[in-house]
Amino acid sequence: MSVLERVKGAERFDDERDSWDADRAENERLRQVRRDVKREMMERIGFDEVARMATESDAARAREELRPVVEAVLNTSGVEGLAPADRARVVNDILDDVVGLGPLQSLLDDDSVSEIMVNGCVSAFYEQGGKLHAMPDVFESDDQIRVIIDRIISPLGRRVDERSPLVNARLPSGYRVNAVIPPIAIDGPALTIRKFSDRISSLDQLVELGSLPAWYAQLLSFAVALRQDLAVVGGTGSGKTTLLNALSCEIALGERIVTIEDSAELKFSRHPHVIRLEAREASIEGEGAVTIRDLVTNALRMRPDRIVVGEVRGAECIDMLQAMSTGHDGSLTTLHAGSAREAIVRLTLLSRYGIDLPGDLIEEQIAMALDGIVMSMRSSGGARFVSTYTGVSRAESGGVELTEYVSFDRATRAWELVREPPFIEEAVRAGALNKKEVARWRASCPGSSERLLRCA
Missing domain, CATH: 3.40.50.300 (P-loop containing nucleotide triphosphate hydrolases)
Structure with a gap:
């Protein structure tokens, strides 16, 4: 490799690092905005009232009641330079935190996601189309994960603590949940949600x-x-x-x-x-x-x-x-x-x-x-x-x-x-299967029907 190529490679690496650092800085800025707006929103409404709305069975209604308040706080918070998409993201993230399952809510709402795996604050993944995808830096603390776990299992009459550090449960939607917390889970609370789609039933x-x-x-x-x-x-x-x-x-x-x-x-x-x-x-x-x-x-x-x-x-x-x-x-x-x-x-x-x-x-x-x-x-x-x-x-x-x-x-x-399974011919002889239907099936199978009959 020539000196010029090495220099260009170093410059490209520096550019990628600068871009990554910029993205990280912007994500941290959005996190701080979310924290500030959420705290002020809860102070305006009252912590008890927010807690009551968060436990309501009608989550959609609670979101609609809280959305104008969150938007009003964001508009008066003095935050500048937020793109419309980032503003919408901040509002939705706060609503997910208060009345949903935080960073996991959008994945639960996505029918194409089949499994969600949280490995403490270290990492988190989701399965989509049979492939695993990483979720970058979605949780700020173990306490945030514990809040989500409690929010999932409390309505089911279940609890998880040091005496009982693991739980298996089924949500009303049919999703299967497994949660494990320290000291059993060494690297922080682990949460796995297996989703089951109604789209495939035949x-x-x-x-x-x-x-x-x-x-x-x-x-x-x-x-x-x-x-x-x-x-x-x-x-x-x-x-x-x-x-x-x-x-x-x-x-x-x-x-x-x-x-x-x-x-x-x-x-x-x-x-x-x-x-x-x-x-x-x-x-x-x-x-x-x-x-x-x-x-x-x-x-x-x-x-x-x-x-x-x-x-x-x-x-x-x-x-x-x-x-x-x-x-x-x-x-x-x-x-x-x-x-x-x-x-x-x-x-x-x-x-x-x-x-x-x-x-x-x-x-x-x-x-x-x-x-x-x-x-x-x-x-x-x-x-x-x-x-x-x-x-x-x-x-x-x-x-x-x-x-x-x-x-x-x-x-x-x-x-x-x-x-050919022997029960097919036995069913034809007994009249349990229609001869014409079986003949059509045999004709649709790979290979000639004569070969299949010899195998039977």
């Missing part, structure tokens, strides 16, 4: 998004209609709950469904006969806990046609498997695992929390209870896909035998029907 919508092809969606629709017991498997944030929601929409309207979840996320707005149950943590006194296992056991006494468990993660696994193999065909659940084989291993381990039996006997139970494993995955770019579909059956020598029905190539993002 397999057709997943097809439109490119998450799976139409012929695959039809196959899954057949599986649900024919009461196959399915487990949706994948990693965190891979779209398991979204897929479970879509599969649940394929259940006939005349069936009675009982859903069981740690935090209620499943939507059955179009189904007339649904009972939604939600687990409950113990109180501060250590009483009143209702576990997923308690709910699964109770659900069996509620005459369900199908049981849908949001996620199995403990001893309730054995109860779920027993329900699937004792007259509740067509039940659905989700599970954290990286492959179909890992799912079987994990189901075996979880079942041993609920019953003291050898692993091979538990595998026999799994083979009799579960019919299929549908994998959900997220690519490195953030896109979510319904990947493989694997059949579960009992091997001749005992234990679980896995048969791949649908394969997925991550590199090319292509699906292939490896083998």
